[in-house]
Amino acid sequence: MTTGEPDMTQHPFSLLRNLARSGNDTPEHDDDTLSFINAMEKLNIHSVFDIVRRSKSAFVHELSRISDADAALAYENARCYATQIVRLYRNQLLSSGRTQQLTRRTGVRSLVDIGPGFPNLFKENWDLFCKVGAIEAKDSPVAYLTSLYRFALEQLEGSVAEPSRIKLDERRPDLKDLLIDQQSTFTPVPTLHIVNQVLSKAINAYVGTVPEDKGKTIYQLVAEKQHPFQFPYNFHFQQISLGLDGKKPTLGELSYRVSLEVPTTSRYGSDYGKVQHSSAIAQVLMSGAGPEQQAIVLEPALSSQANADTSADLTRQFFKTKYNVDYVDDASNPLNNLNVFLEKTGLDSDGVEALLAIGNHTAYASPNILSAGHTADEDSPREASLTAIKARFGAGYVNGPTTQPAMALNKDAYGIKRLVNTSVDRFDRLQRMIRLQRWTGIPFTALDTLVMAVVRSEGAVNPQMVLTVNTLRALGTYRYLNKRYGLAPDEFAAFVHQMPGEANDGRLPMFDRVFNNPALFDTPLVLDGSILYLDQDSSEHVKARAQLSRALHLFSTHEGLRQLAIDVRELIGNTPTDFRLNLSMISSLYRQARIASMLGLTAAQNRALIELLGGRFYRKKVVSGQLDDPEQDVLDILMQLDWAVTWFNASDRDVTTLRRQIGWDMTETTVTQELTVQLEQLTNDARLAVLNSDKLASLDLPSRDDQNNAINWWTILYYLIDISGLVRTQPLHEEPAVSIRRTLHERLSSIAIADPLASEVEARLATFVLNGYRNQHRLVEKLLLTLTGLPPDRCEPVIRWAGSDAGKFLAALLGDNGAIQTLSTLIRYSEVSQQLELSARALRTFLINPRWLHADFGGLLPLSMSSLYLLDRYRNWRDNCGYPEEALLEYFKQANDTPRDNTQCAARLASLTGWTSSEVLTANALLTGSDRIASSMHEVDWLSRMHSASDVTGLSARQLLSATDLTATSTASHWKSVGEAVIAANR
Structure with a gap:
């Protein structure tokens, strides 16, 4: 094996020279070819190991370009040499060098460590070994990735020089700087994070070269960019959208969930959907459009912004920003070329046809709607004729209100497809429609139907047929209803204007789909006016x-x-x-x-x-x-x-029962024979229960006082007993015995009778009146128990809630004056009380303190949709809070006392609602606008809905209120804080 970079021609025993000889290396070569040895130098190969590190195909390919040597044979020889060298090296490294005795030893000598064994045969260097799973192991992920990295650099990139090849250093410039340690090897990192990190570095490097973008964050750049049509991209809005996806309430829908008012507690429901902002803002947010997207949809048309001096500049800027093309004039507009338009918008040819409602997407009208059936819409003066309506279906918005022919595709003299009948305004409309379609996912035809329904519904207010806040409100409401009820776009379009009488793509027009399919009659329904x-x-x-x-x-x-x-x-x-x-x-x-x-x-x-x-x-x-x-x-x-x-x-x-219960639909009680008998018996019993002179005389009361003045006991009892002998109504806030005795004591104080006779007289009269009161009330209690099943203890508060009392009802019965009507009212209120399962104490409490239900309730507690809703919410709270009812009523008393400790009230309310006192105080700050704590069921209901929304979304009260405070004009930091909170809540 060779090391360094020696002159291979000076080493006769070089393995590379042996390879060359084996590879038919000859001294004669053409001018364009090299000898094997020189070729090795050119390829920077100094060892057989440099050869075998390459793949055989790569080595053969490289060598054959510069030499006529037998590259395949040379590679095989190099691999043989490398294998032998490695084996010799391992033998030398591990062998002890000591000759082993082959005879078998017995006895004591066999116990001596001189025979063959692993330690004697091999000199293992244990410092070269590592634990299983260590990053330096040969089978670790690091070894695998290092091998891949070397393979990519040496064999893929180093094999063939191709100028167009994008090398690894450009794709992943971070790889060469990565520090390999335990954390970087075994800590999972999302691929998206790596992609963002690599792209961020490249983008930041580029941004540094653009003066107007210097200092901007990547989030700012992608939010401001408007082309390609995937932009603008608001990262924090996307965080919120993804975090509130699925079964969670979306942005905007959240405002309806925690609305300060519900339709029953607000006149005409005008405040439903309002937290910090109006319900219109909530509907816009439900459309799924971020702040920058809303700005694009709602920005004024070029024609309304420009004047003679600025028109050309604004137009050029518009095309550069929206389409990234250089605009000179309409005739030379590059977007008129279909290929350019496709490239700049990301559409395909079928998408353009759908956008313009041409070709395979050409509209056709229902044959069952005649012209007289179309022209009856006085609110749409722009639709001059049936022909215009048909021509614009599916592309009504992009063509606009002009009389210019609709946009189409034609081939020019060179056979190039071009868009015709275009204009600056129409290109503006096209880009808005394409973006809306991408954001909503609604097909072009359905989207145009919905948008045009909104435009036509606005009537004369929108003569230029532009997109308005109503467009986004409608899209938001549609998306909500679609998610909840599966409503189709054309069905929703009919909610705000007319159902379409046209269709395309082989579908039936909606009119025929609803009224003439299937055909059950001999002739279809025809609209002829x-x-x-x-x-x-x-x-x-x-x-x-x-x-x-x-x-x-x-x-x-x-x-x-x-x-x-x-x-x-x-x-x-x-x-x-x-x-x-x-x-x-x-x-x-x-x-x-x-x-x-x-x-x-x-x-x-x-x-x-x-x-x-x-x-x-x-x-x-x-x-x-x-x-x-x-x-x-x-x-x-x-x-x-x-x-x-x-x-x-x-x-x-159900609505029918509700309307009857609150008195919207009055129904008289049917007077059956059985009821007639009951009322006759009740009348007879009432006559016996009245307090008259004979019963008073039986008390043996003195006729004169201590000063010998005559005493008229009926004058004394006038405040307790009416002229019919029926006991008058007693206050709800105290027991009848207490109120009767108090009234008697006040009236008797003016009579000169000394004790103990005075006390005895007072006691006789109190017993007389109280017994009369109880006997008379038992009659009504028995009747209501028989007719409605109302428990006797709830009878008095229910009668008082109905604006009556036992005395008034018995008087009407005795005088045959409206008793049936009064009974109908009592039955209605009894039914409500039974359905709400209100206890006598709770009903009595809210009758005495109606403002504990709602601050707007004064005087007698009304039976209305609002009071019914709040009483229902009270029942729900009582049944699910896990505390006795006394604790709830005691809280209302504490919260309405003056002075009160708000911190203590918040702690008590937190325990009753299952929330924390800090969350209650945070939410309460918006609710009351002061240091006052929630003191009515109306306010407690809102806190409960806040708590429920917090559980569903994982957001705190402060974060919920921050989310409902978002608008298109909110600051980037506001969007960021909510986005981060939503993502954190999902972890």
Whole structure:
């Protein structure tokens, strides 16, 4: 073996010379070839080991380029020599050099260590060995990777010189500087981390050469970059999106989860979805668009930014930023070339056809919608004709509002495909649509249908057909409903405007898919603008009503189709009109029916729920579908309906029962023969239970006082007993015996009767009144127990909640004056109390202190959707907190006392809600806006929802509030802090 770099021609016994001789080395060579020895020098080979380190194919390839020697034979000889050298070296290294005796020894001599054995045969140097699994072992990952690294450098990169080859040092410049130790070898490192690290170094090196980008972080650069269309990329927004993926509430949806108000506690639900910002911000965030993406979608069109002096510069800057092309004018725009457009946008040819709705994606109209059925939409004056509608379907947004022909593809004189009928504005629209499609994953046709539905729903407010905040709000609401209910884009588009009457890609138009498939009638439903009479019995009207009812799964009755059609007729425009078979009115019918089926309701239930949430105002919004920024619109109503149905399902309620319970739909109690008998018996018992003069006389009370003045005992008892002999209502906050005795004591103090007679008289009267009170109340308690199963101890608070009392009911019964109506009310309140499973103490407490439920409740506790929701949340809290009910009511008392210790209240509330006091105080700071602690069920419910969201997401209260405070204008540091918190919560 040779070492160093000797002159091989001066060593006659060089192994390389032997290889050369074996390889037919000859002294005569052409000018272009070298002898074997010279070739070895040129290849920097000084040893047979340098040869065998290469693969045979690589050595043969290298040598054959510069020499005509037999490279294959030379390689085989080198491998033989190397094998022999290694073997000799090992023998020399391990052999002891001592000749071993072959005779077998016996007896004592056999015990002497002079026979053959491993220590005698081999001189092992144990310092050269290592433990199994050590990084220096020959079978360790380090040895394997080192071998790979050497193979890549010497055999792959060093074999053939190719200028276009990207070498390992360029791909992984960090490898040569890696320190091999225990940590770097066995600590797992994600591949993505390595990729980011390598790319970051390369990017930072490049950024240093660009003056305007110096000092910027990589996150800033990728967030500002807008081409290719994978950008902009907001790293921290992506952290949040991925961390809140799956079953967790997304950004925006989180604001609805922890909204300060729910639809029942806010007038018209206007504050539902609001924490620090309005619900519109939450809907935009649900679209999945980051702050930079929102800026691209909503930035003003070039035509609105430029003037005569700046137009050219802004246009050039636009094309450079968005498409990375140099723009001179429309005629020479490189993007008109289809190949360039494909390269710059990342689309394929089919994608361009889908984007422009041409070729295989050309639209076609339903034959069952005539022109008269299209032109009835007064809110869309831009659609001048049926032809225009058909031409723009699937590409309505990218073509814009101009009368210029729609964009298409044509071949020029050289056979090159080009985009025609383009403009700067249309290229602006194209890049927005392509980006939206990438971000949402919605196919171009469906996305255009949804976007154009929003644009047309805005009406005259958006004449230029630009993307607005409503577009992102609609996308956010759609994504939420799609995730929750599997709603399709064209179905959602019909929620805000009209259902499409066109289609492409071999699909049926949505109108025909809903109303004419499958074909159950001899002729399809045709929209021709004719009047549909809801009560006429002519065959054509009966058939049309049947077709509509079947398609929408409605009953052709007042509760079904007829009621919805009347709503459309009355509410779709500014004034009532006839119901016509046109796309606008039929779409309104579909909208109402589809919302109902999506939520699992009947059409009648859905209508009742919409009215319950917002009255006629909400019904008109749903019927018209029109979007309106300043007011609640159909998007807000959809979110509120979703909340209401979720609450109904969780609390085992239904809208019909709820409306009846809170008095929206009044139903009179059916007076059966059995009830008549009960009431007659109750009337007779009430006559016996009244307190009259005969019963008072039996008390043997003095007729004159100590001053010989006559005493009128009925005047004394007037504040306790009415003229009918029924005991008056007693305060709820104290026991009847206490309040009766207190009143008597006050009234008797003005009578001159000395003790002990005064005390005896007071005791007789107190017993007289209290017994009358109890006897009269037992009559009502027995009736309600029989009719509703209401326990006697809850009877008094339920009657008082209903705004009545036992005396008033018995008086109405005795006077035959509205007793049945009063009884209906009592039964309704009893049913609510039974369903809520409220204890007598809890109901009495909230009747005395209605503000402990909600700060807006004053006077008598109302029976409303709001109070019902809060009482239901109280029941849920009571049943799941693990503490007796007394602890909850005691907390409300403590929180409403003045003065109070907020820290102590927070600690108590934390134990009752299963949270920590620090989290309660953090959340409470936003809730109350002061040092006041949560003091009502309304506020405790919000804290409970915060706690639930914290458990689901893993975020603390402060982090949750920071997440709901995010907007498109939030600082990068704000996005970063939330992103890091979300990722940390997932570890």
